[in-house]
Structure formats: C-alpha cells, structure tokens
Amino acid sequence: MGKHSKPSGQSGRTEPASGVRVRPLPVRSAVRLGRPSDIWHKSALSAVVAMAVPALTLFALGRLDLIFYTAAGSLCALYGHGLPYAARARMLLWVVLGMASSVGIALTTASLTTSAELLVVCASLIAAVHKTVFDAARLGPPGNIILTFITASAFFVPQHLGQVPLHVALTLGTGVLAWLVCMAPALLRPQGPERIVVARALDAAAGLLRTEPRADGVRPAGVSDAWHATSAAVHAAWRTLYLVPTPTPAKATARAGLERLLMRAESVLGSMGQEAEEADRLRAWARGLRGGGPLPGVMLSAEQDVEVLGVTGEVSDVRRPAPCHPRGVRPVLARLAPGSPLLPIGARVAAGCVLAGWVSMALGVGHPYWAVVTAASIYQANTTLTWQRALQRTLGSLLGLLLYTALLPLIHVGHLAMIALALACMLGAEAWISRNYWLGSVCITPLALLLAGFGSQLPARVLIADRWIDTVVGAVVGLACCVAVTNRRAADRIEVALERVAAAEAAASRLLAAGPVSGAEGAREVGWARDRLAGCLAELREAVEVASGEWWQRALPDERIDHAQQQGHRALALLVRQVSMPAAVV
Structure with missing residues (x-):
C-alpha cells in the first residue's frame, strides 16, 4: 500500500486557508474484485x-x-x-x-x-x-x-x-x-488456525524476498507494500500464537515449532538481499502447513533458539506477550472511553x-x-x-x-x-x-x-x-x-499513535545501543520490543488510513507521519536483524 494507504483512484486536496480536505469518492475501486479468502x-x-x-x-x-x-x-x-x-x-x-x-x-x-x-x-x-x-x-x-x-x-x-x-x-x-x-x-486438526496464520506470514515473507533490491541497488515497485504486508502478517501471527495455551509439554513443543517457522519468516524483515532459494523454501513450508503435514525442522540463529527454547534447549516455555500487554475486557473498555x-x-x-x-x-x-x-x-x-x-x-x-x-x-x-x-x-x-x-x-x-x-x-x-x-x-x-456527522477525532487518533510509535522506537533504540543480546532474558526483551514497535506501527498505519478516508478532515501531519514510519521501520528491521541470521534447514 502507499505511504498513507489512500484508496485507489483518490487524490487528496487540501484547502490551505481552512486546512480542510475534500476527497472525491471512488467508484471503480468499490466494485473491483479481490482474491477470495483462504x-x-x-x-x-x-x-x-x-x-x-x-x-x-x-x-x-x-x-x-x-x-x-x-x-x-x-x-x-x-x-x-x-x-x-x-x-x-x-x-x-x-x-x-x-x-x-x-x-x-x-x-x-x-x-x-x-x-x-x-x-x-x-x-x-x-x-x-x-x-x-x-x-x-x-x-x-x-x-x-x-x-x-x-x-x-x-x-x-x-x-x-x-x-x-x-x-x-x-x-x-x-x-x-x-x-x-x-x-x-x-478433533481432527487442533492446530489448524495457527498453522494457517503462520502460513500466511511465510507466504508474505516469500513475497517480500521476491521484491527485495536487485544487485544494482534498484528497488522494484511495490517493495514498501510488501514490507508492510509482511510486517502485518508476522505481527498478526504472533498475536494468534499468543492465544494458544500450552498446558502440556506436547502442546508447548507443537507451538514452539510454529514459533520457529514464524521467526524464520520474521527474519526476512531484516534481510538485505534477494534470496530466491529462501523464498521457495518459505512457500513450500506454507503449503505444508496448510496441507496438514508435519512441521518442518528449522534452524535459527543461536539467539532465536534461546528465545524459543530457553537456555537449557528444552521447551519449558514459549514466547509470551509483554507483561504490559492488555487482555480480556480491559482493552475493549479502553477503546470505548470518552473521546474514543x-x-x-x-x-x-x-x-x-x-x-x-x-x-x-x-x-x-x-x-x-x-x-x-x-x-x-x-x-x-x-x-x-x-x-x-x-x-x-x-x-x-x-x-x-x-x-x-x-x-x-x-x-x-x-x-x-x-x-x-x-x-x-x-x-x-x-x-x-x-x-x-x-x-x-x-x-x-x-x-x-x-x-x-x-x-x-x-x-x-x-x-x-x-x-x-x-x-x-x-x-x-x-x-x-x-x-x-463528522468524525474529527480520527485525526486525534493519529497524534496518539505517533506518540506511541515514538516511545516504542526510543525503547528499541536503547536496546540496540546496548549491543547484541545474550541469554533468554535478553532475547525475550528484544521479542517484546519487536512486538510493541510492530503493534504501534500497525496502529499508526490504521489511524492514517481511517483519517485519510474522512471526507471532511483537517490536513494530516504528513512529515511527522513519514518520519515516524521511517524511523520505526528502521528500528524494527534492526531489532529483527540483531537476532535473525537464519541457518540452513535441518
């Protein structure tokens, strides 16, 4: 998607005197057919x-x-x-x-x-x-x-x-x-939903590898969209895996196998070059997940293995959301608070x-x-x-x-x-x-x-x-x-999202400045930082999409949005790269 994800066929027009934008309403994109859900x-x-x-x-x-x-x-x-x-x-x-x-x-x-x-x-x-x-x-x-x-x-x-x-x-x-x-x-496929969402992340990562810069440094059209799609798919997959309980060692082992695949897909966000062989491998894994076959053996970097397996190398725990991650009814009530x-x-x-x-x-x-x-x-x-x-x-x-x-x-x-x-x-x-x-x-x-x-x-x-x-x-x-009935609060949501991205990016920068991580605790902190930053970037992107589509809306802070997205994406890629040096398949 474009930098502000403007609907197809639209071009915003800002009135300099009033700071209010009137957007033409599209027709062609409204009736265009997309791909069916999988x-x-x-x-x-x-x-x-x-x-x-x-x-x-x-x-x-x-x-x-x-x-x-x-x-x-x-x-x-x-x-x-x-x-x-x-x-x-x-x-x-x-x-x-x-x-x-x-x-x-x-x-x-x-x-x-x-x-x-x-x-x-x-x-x-x-x-x-x-x-x-x-x-x-x-x-x-x-x-x-x-x-x-x-x-x-x-x-x-x-x-x-x-x-x-x-x-x-x-x-x-x-x-x-x-x-x-x-x-x-x-009863038949107890891991079915989480396998599908990880398969989507693998497919998105393979698509990103296919659009990575060529040897001459030229970036193909659509690479930004592919990067955003991969980031969103990986973030959605982590959120789904966090919902999977692990009451027994067998269930923890099964989920850890999906986490290893997801980390392999996530590592593409920090990749610097085109890797056709890796893209084919990711797509093959995605097909296997959808087909119900056994999980493939995947090797990760030492830091990623620590994050999944812990320092003992045994599946005693799996990756968890950050301690401040809200769950249950509280986030729903927060989104309905006055001013929402x-x-x-x-x-x-x-x-x-x-x-x-x-x-x-x-x-x-x-x-x-x-x-x-x-x-x-x-x-x-x-x-x-x-x-x-x-x-x-x-x-x-x-x-x-x-x-x-x-x-x-x-x-x-x-x-x-x-x-x-x-x-x-x-x-x-x-x-x-x-x-x-x-x-x-x-x-x-x-x-x-x-x-x-x-x-x-x-x-x-x-x-x-x-x-x-x-x-x-x-x-x-x-x-x-x-x-x-206008919704002027849509632009206010962007201000809140910008503040959250800035805070998450600052926390990520502090971790990056501290150097490479070591041990389970360090790997866990990096994982939490990635989750927070990816979630905040997704929230900012959604807020911009919503505000950009309001027919009457004051001008958006385009420069601040661009700067926040660029800095956030750079920090996210560096966090991923810090612990993501994928090894070969077992």
Whole structure:
C-alpha cells in the first residue's frame, strides 16, 4: 500500500486557508474484485451445517414458522474461524450470548408496543451498540451486521410476551449447536488456525524476498507494500500464537515449532538481499502447513533458539506477550472511553438508522427494519469506505433481487426447496463476499427474502419492491448522515499513535545501543520490543488510513507521519536483524 494507504483512484486536496480536505469518492475501486479468502469454506460449511440441522428438524415437525429464531442462533457459526480453538470457544460464547440477549430485548419490546416509530428507534440504538462494541473488540468478519440484521428484524416480528422465553431458548439452543459445529474441527486438526496464520506470514515473507533490491541497488515497485504486508502478517501471527495455551509439554513443543517457522519468516524483515532459494523454501513450508503435514525442522540463529527454547534447549516455555500487554475486557473498555474515535461512528449508525427507518415508513413500506439494516451495514471506519459500502450494498441488492426473481419458480415448489435454496445462498454468500461485498450481497439478498418468506404471506412482488425501496432509502439516508456527522477525532487518533510509535522506537533504540543480546532474558526483551514497535506501527498505519478516508478532515501531519514510519521501520528491521541470521534447514 502507499505511504498513507489512500484508496485507489483518490487524490487528496487540501484547502490551505481552512486546512480542510475534500476527497472525491471512488467508484471503480468499490466494485473491483479481490482474491477470495483462504478459509471462506470453513465459515460457509459451518453455517450451512448449523442452519440445516434445525431447519430440517422444524420441517419434519411442521413448524417452519419458527425458523427465524433458529436461524438467529445458527448464524453465530460464521464467527471466529481465524482464531485458535481456545480463543474461538470464548469468542463464540460471547457472540451466542450477545445474539440471544439482543433477540430477547427485541422480542420483549415487540410484545410491549406496536408503535413502529418507537421500534425503529430501539432497533437503531441496538444497531449502534453492536457496531461500537464489535469495532472496539475487533472481532473481525462478519462483524456486527449479522446481529443487527437478526435483531432489527426481531423488533418487527409479531409477538406475545408469553412466547418470548421459547423463542429466545430456540435462539440460544441453536447458538450452542453453532458453537459445537465451529469447535468440531479441533478433533481432527487442533492446530489448524495457527498453522494457517503462520502460513500466511511465510507466504508474505516469500513475497517480500521476491521484491527485495536487485544487485544494482534498484528497488522494484511495490517493495514498501510488501514490507508492510509482511510486517502485518508476522505481527498478526504472533498475536494468534499468543492465544494458544500450552498446558502440556506436547502442546508447548507443537507451538514452539510454529514459533520457529514464524521467526524464520520474521527474519526476512531484516534481510538485505534477494534470496530466491529462501523464498521457495518459505512457500513450500506454507503449503505444508496448510496441507496438514508435519512441521518442518528449522534452524535459527543461536539467539532465536534461546528465545524459543530457553537456555537449557528444552521447551519449558514459549514466547509470551509483554507483561504490559492488555487482555480480556480491559482493552475493549479502553477503546470505548470518552473521546474514543469509535463513538462518532456509533452516533452515525444511530442517527442514520433512525432516519432511514422513518423515511421508509413515510413512503409506506411495510418492512422499515430493512432500511435500518441497510443503513447499519454501510457504516465503515470513514466516509470514503462508507460510500464504497453503500454503492456495493445497492448494486448487490439489485442483482440479488433479480436472482430472487429468477428463483421464484423453485421457491414455489415448497418449503423443502426453500430450505435448500437458503443453504445454497448461504454457501454462495461466504464464497463471494471476501472477493467484494457487492458480490456477496447478490446471495445475501435472496437469503434474507427466503427467511422472511417462511413466516410471511405477502406476494413476492411486494417483498421485492419493499426490499428495493428500503435498500435505496437506507443507503442514501445512511450516507447523508455519515457526511453530516463528522468524525474529527480520527485525526486525534493519529497524534496518539505517533506518540506511541515514538516511545516504542526510543525503547528499541536503547536496546540496540546496548549491543547484541545474550541469554533468554535478553532475547525475550528484544521479542517484546519487536512486538510493541510492530503493534504501534500497525496502529499508526490504521489511524492514517481511517483519517485519510474522512471526507471532511483537517490536513494530516504528513512529515511527522513519514518520519515516524521511517524511523520505526528502521528500528524494527534492526531489532529483527540483531537476532535473525537464519541457518540452513535441518
């Protein structure tokens, strides 16, 4: 990516008098297809299994009118597939509880009031909470939108108070089933998630070696992007390995083997020359990790071996995060503290969803919660990304409605055909959404209409018309609120990130000035310094990306950002080089 990771096709323009930048909104980059996720099939198959079992059970019992509540719990199976199984178990538990409690609040509210205006407000507030909490927790895809879609719909499901406990129990029960489905692969490949994330780091490092300076000193185009990609992949892999528990010597040995591979990939950040043979070796190791084969034997420098094995050469411990590394709920609460740049995003969601729902009602549409969900789904970290998501959502929904229309003859065959089509749409959505959101929306739209069709007697043309109107209303009103509710705190986040990078770089410089490390304690200090500096650089890069994409934003401190990144990257490379002189393969 470029030095400030500006979205493709954009060029910032700074007004010298006011110091405010107005950025054109891209179109081509919003619809460009990317590479599919390497683990899309894991979430897709998990969701299909978690949804098929209760759906077919309800079909056999003749109670498909309850499929909305079982689908709510089943969709929890979309989460956590990039996490090691111990961390996945905890994360999925929170997601299931969040889904069940959100559905419970929505159904209880629906049973106590019939005011559509009030229901829109309540659904919008819950959507804002979902967005803010998910962003603060950094739970990753599919983010808040699944919970928001289900909860907003639940606010408009006809309900009696006495029915709520059963319906919430169905959601919770199928959520437990989703938890079991997502955890089941641990019986076959207990190291699967961490092997994949280390394989990504190895692939990124191999790509960096391929773009290193030639013998004449010329740096090929894209070397900076490759360096950043490798640094980010290595940092993400360390964060993942830190989540892997090592209660037994066997588990510690297995994790130590992955750490040795990751250190080999990390050593490329300090490499000075092009090494085609090493790049081929790293890619071969990555293929082996993904294929489930045995871990390759890897030799490292003496200092790296000390960091992994300790001074005795036995796996008595593995690399741990720095003592000050926050974990659990504390970092989430810290990101939600007063002054957080996430709070304006939450305000955008609340305002945009309320107005979108009210406009939909004013137009006489019978499903205002679709406008609420559309508005909630488009809000991203900044205005530019929100514009892109609004365009993607509108385009994908239009094509999805055309697909739903084409599927109507099959839908009319019966409920079993509807279940099969819903499962196929779920599979297609997960297969395509990582390439571009609009492509995934082509399947998401008919999936939503199919779920609504089980409990609705409305003609198909009414459902299609309502969906199209609500999509346009939600996208237009949501985007207007995004522009109106500015996020000036995005630039403040850069100042904080710059201070953290400076502090981490100063600490790294002190370690470098002290000379080569010796012993386990010294190697551990260097590892912690690398973690802190890499994390701070990643935070700065993210802060710059977010602020650069705000439509109205004061000018950024470009020179300070460039200087901080250059100094930080230089110190990070020197830290890696200090303990990274890779030896040959065993």
